[in-house]
Amino acid sequence: MLALQRRHSTVKPLLAILQAGEDDSLLEISKKIAGRIGLNVTQICLTKECTEDEIVEEVLKLNDDPRVHGVHLRLPPASLTSRVLNALKPEKDVDGISDLNMGRLVRGDLSKGFVPPRASAVMDLLEKHDTPLEGKTVLLIGGEGPFGVALQCLMERSGLVALKNQWSSKSLQSQVMQADAVVLLGAKNMDFPHTWVRPGAAVICCEPTLETGSVEYIVIVIKITLYGAPRYLICCSRWLQAQQYQPWHLQCLKLQPLTPVPSDIEISRAQTPKPVDQLAEEIGLLPEELEAYGRSKAKVRLSLLDRLHKQPDGKYVLVAGITPTPLGEGKSTVTIGLVQALSAHLKLNSFACLRQPSQGPTFGVKGGAAGGGYAQVIPMEEFNLHLTGDIHAITAANNLVAAAIDARMLHEATQSDKALFNRLVPSVNGVRRFSPIQISRLHRLGINKIDPASLTPQDVSTFVRLDLDPSKITWQRVVDTNDRFLRKITVGQASTEKGQMRETGFDIAVASEIMAILALADSLEDMRTRLARMVVGTSRSGQPVTAEDLGVSGALVVLMKDAIKPTLMQTLEGTPVFVHAGPFANIAHGNSSVLADKLALKLVGRDGFVVTEAGFGADIGMEKFFNIKCRTSGLRPDVVVLVATVRALKMHGGGSNVSAGAPLPREYIDENLSLVAGGCQSNLRKQIQIAHLFGVPVVVALNVFKTDTQAEIELVCQMAKESGASDAVPCHHWAQGGRGSLDLARAVNEAASRPSNFQFLYNIEMPIVEKIRTIATKVYGADDIELSPEAVAKIDYYNQQGYGSLPICMAKTHLSLSHMPDKKGVPTGFVLPIRDVRASIGAGFIYPLVGTMSTMPGLPTRPCFYDIDLDPVTEEITGLF
Numbered sequence: 001m002l003a004l005q006r007r008h009s010t011v012k013p014l015l016a017i018l019q020a021g022e023d024d025s026l027l028e029i030s031k032k033i034a035g036r037i038g039l040n041v042t043q044i045c046l047t048k049e050c051t052e053d054e055i056v057e058e059v060l061k062l063n064d065d066p067r068v069h070g071v072h073l074r075l076p077p078a079s080l081t082s083r084v085l086n087a088l089k090p091e092k093d094v095d096g097i098s099d100l101n102m103g104r105l106v107r108g109d110l111s112k113g114f115v116p117p118r119a120s121a122v123m124d125l126l127e128k129h130d131t132p133l134e135g136k137t138v139l140l141i142g143g144e145g146p147f148g149v150a151l152q153c154l155m156e157r158s159g160l161v162a163l164k165n166q167w168s169s170k171s172l173q174s175q176v177m178q179a180d181a182v183v184l185l186g187a188k189n190m191d192f193p194h195t196w197v198r199p200g201a202a203v204i205c206c207e208p209t210l211e212t213g214s215v216e217y218i219v220i221v222i223k224i225t226l227y228g229a230p231r232y233l234i235c236c237s238r239w240l241q242a243q244q245y246q247p248w249h250l251q252c253l254k255l256q257p258l259t260p261v262p263s264d265i266e267i268s269r270a271q272t273p274k275p276v277d278q279l280a281e282e283i284g285l286l287p288e289e290l291e292a293y294g295r296s297k298a299k300v301r302l303s304l305l306d307r308l309h310k311q312p313d314g315k316y317v318l319v320a321g322i323t324p325t326p327l328g329e330g331k332s333t334v335t336i337g338l339v340q341a342l343s344a345h346l347k348l349n350s351f352a353c354l355r356q357p358s359q360g361p362t363f364g365v366k367g368g369a370a371g372g373g374y375a376q377v378i379p380m381e382e383f384n385l386h387l388t389g390d391i392h393a394i395t396a397a398n399n400l401v402a403a404a405i406d407a408r409m410l411h412e413a414t415q416s417d418k419a420l421f422n423r424l425v426p427s428v429n430g431v432r433r434f435s436p437i438q439i440s441r442l443h444r445l446g447i448n449k450i451d452p453a454s455l456t457p458q459d460v461s462t463f464v465r466l467d468l469d470p471s472k473i474t475w476q477r478v479v480d481t482n483d484r485f486l487r488k489i490t491v492g493q494a495s496t497e498k499g500q501m502r503e504t505g506f507d508i509a510v511a512s513e514i515m516a517i518l519a520l521a522d523s524l525e526d527m528r529t530r531l532a533r534m535v536v537g538t539s540r541s542g543q544p545v546t547a548e549d550l551g552v553s554g555a556l557v558v559l560m561k562d563a564i565k566p567t568l569m570q571t572l573e574g575t576p577v578f579v580h581a582g583p584f585a586n587i588a589h590g591n592s593s594v595l596a597d598k599l600a601l602k603l604v605g606r607d608g609f610v611v612t613e614a615g616f617g618a619d620i621g622m623e624k625f626f627n628i629k630c631r632t633s634g635l636r637p638d639v640v641v642l643v644a645t646v647r648a649l650k651m652h653g654g655g656s657n658v659s660a661g662a663p664l665p666r667e668y669i670d671e672n673l674s675l676v677a678g679g680c681q682s683n684l685r686k687q688i689q690i691a692h693l694f695g696v697p698v699v700v701a702l703n704v705f706k707t708d709t710q711a712e713i714e715l716v717c718q719m720a721k722e723s724g725a726s727d728a729v730p731c732h733h734w735a736q737g738g739r740g741s742l743d744l745a746r747a748v749n750e751a752a753s754r755p756s757n758f759q760f761l762y763n764i765e766m767p768i769v770e771k772i773r774t775i776a777t778k779v780y781g782a783d784d785i786e787l788s789p790e791a792v793a794k795i796d797y798y799n800q801q802g803y804g805s806l807p808i809c810m811a812k813t814h815l816s817l818s819h820m821p822d823k824k825g826v827p828t829g830f831v832l833p834i835r836d837v838r839a840s841i842g843a844g845f846i847y848p849l850v851g852t853m854s855t856m857p858g859l860p861t862r863p864c865f866y867d868i869d870l871d872p873v874t875e876e877i878t879g880l881f
Helices: 002-007 025-037 052-064 082-087 099-107 117-129 146-157 172-178 215-243 264-270 276-282 303-307 331-345 359-363 380-384 390-414 417-424 436-444 457-464 513-520 524-532 553-559 594-604 618-633 646-652 673-693 710-722 733-752 768-780 789-800
Strands: 014-020 040-046 070-074 137-141 161-165 181-184 202-205 290-292 298-300 315-321 350-354 375-378 468-473 477-479 489-491 502-504 506-508 535-539 544-546 567-571 576-579 609-613 639-644 698-703 727-731 784-787 831-834 836-840 845-849
Touching (some): 014 052, 117 181, 137 172, 146 161, 264 375, 315 673, 331 350, 331 375, 331 698, 331 733, 350 594, 375 733, 390 417, 390 468, 390 477, 513 618, 524 553, 594 618, 618 673, 639 646, 673 768, 698 710, 768 789, 789 836
Parallel strands (some): 014 040, 014 070, 181 202, 315 609, 315 639, 350 576, 698 727
Antiparallel strands (some): 298 567, 468 535, 489 502
């Protein structure tokens, strides 16, 4: 016990005794023993007439109580039903009487289970009475159930001959006289003449009374009770061991790639995913850290971070891309292919961390985001549709804020200060009290009073009036559908709204600031703080109005309490994936969550890999990953994987424009080395240089398509290395799965073994204008920036409000390094125009607007939903990619 306490000073083993009736005799003995060896003991007393349901209910409570390390069931034999015994977690069953523990004993596997303490005590007495035991005969009299079975197993394993008999048997006397030892099971008030016992034989009574005058019986009682005590320590020790980092025992799934490659959904359906609880156990998650959503996905609780806080992080890898084209570069497929190669083929622990896809692209034009071919997350239908409801939670929370804004404006416009105060602080049973969130607002206003009656009329007016300026409300409603006709709407047109009409609009749900907060929060408390400080508009006096001022921040965190937990899924090869958050990559930072990365980095272990993906090109998603996400999380990346395709490089090298779904021009199908070289010399080289600004090594992953020629592939790899990449390798994961990305996995492993010299692009205390200029000139290649009068005024306002030290999240087109979408390659000689500057105070960044950013996509002429349907008989989804 002392050794246990030295290693874990904050943990003290706790034994719970569950009994029928209030007999304290066992408790007193246990407490004395517990005091000697450093145990805690607690007693739960049920009535003597307690039902099976009542016992099971208490047992389940003890199972779920992390403070309890062992449970002793002091119940009548009739109450120890199979249901009761098997309700108790085997690891807490110090008596070793559950079916699972008994089965382990019979099989001879005692590494996890427990032997009933009384049986161990009997064996200990027998060994001390007469050694060696082998060949001796022991007679067990009376008693059925787990104890008798356990004792018989232990005796036979020790070489004893174990015989059983009953008190009523006619052969009892002769068997007693022949036995080397007699064990009385359940022998209370039963006895036999001492002349039956052969000289030197032992008699052990296993059901003594505490009042008996027999010294031998008292000694046995004490030995049996003491013998159980180490079990409680073993329970605690095993519990503590389970809390430590566990090596992975990953059972990967076999892939049998077909040629030609089937559709994504056909590939997904052909592979049966492992049950999510099995996957969780393989990667070292505890059952209590998992919240299953069906068979193949589950939420993971944040308590994992506390449990593994001392565990060193694994290697941190970011997948970014060259400037995207309408053809798509395949960052998600590279991410999945890489982790499949690392885990399933190189046997290195790895985790993929991906954003959750929005319903917008799923039913619009892009399709899903689960990867593709033989490098995807399964089941892909669940990945792309609803998942665990996080986006719905964000939608509900966002629109609650919007409703609160309009309701507050209506009530302030139609009520006096007194009427508002009486409704905001209602009298309940003749007493008015401020709620905690109202007291917080009073303190922010400098009113240090908690008694509503003590407020002056001026205090009341200051407290009840947010006085929002309708023209300066920045908060919009959201919906997770591409609906262009909601971009600008008018609200308040009903007669009941009493003239409170104003223009507003809808964003798509993933563009909500709440989504950005979800992705950057590192705890529930941090998310609560960020939600509270979201600025929804400005008062007529020029002061920011927050969600906390509206009184809605507590309700928001309630709506988001489950969404903050990452969702565990798996790849086609059975390797783990966290799916969490999905912020827009142009107006927000476009990365999956900090929490998913942190959890994964602990789970993979020191030598493992966490591979996460940044939205759009390296100039947007990667830059924001480094300057915003890494600054928030404190995590430092080891490698950047830069994804490129021959087709995209041809476009950046001067190829003609293409549209998604339209036939490709010949230069994208036929070999054209000059276009490939042009794209490498311009865009690929520039994106590698951007990564080097942050001191991170780059491995180029060339996502190979069937139209690529060997000469084109070799040229890209050669020029990437000449441009400063640590390595450049072709990847065939789409057609081959993880096996097709083995070269990439080896290159990433090699690059991650080198020292990292990560640095931020700018000092956070630099003026807002200089931070914008630094990004524009060093990342985009602009000559300078040009601020509109509105942008200058906003910057001055944010500086006055104390927001000047926030990082910058540039909102610009993803289709070009510049602000001009049609300028491919590496545009030069341009000045970057900043038309406006806005702030996401809750998320914690300033976002300058470069050109016009649409936060509500529209549906194309023929959206993806034309092909999506459900078979009513099999319930299989058809047409989903």
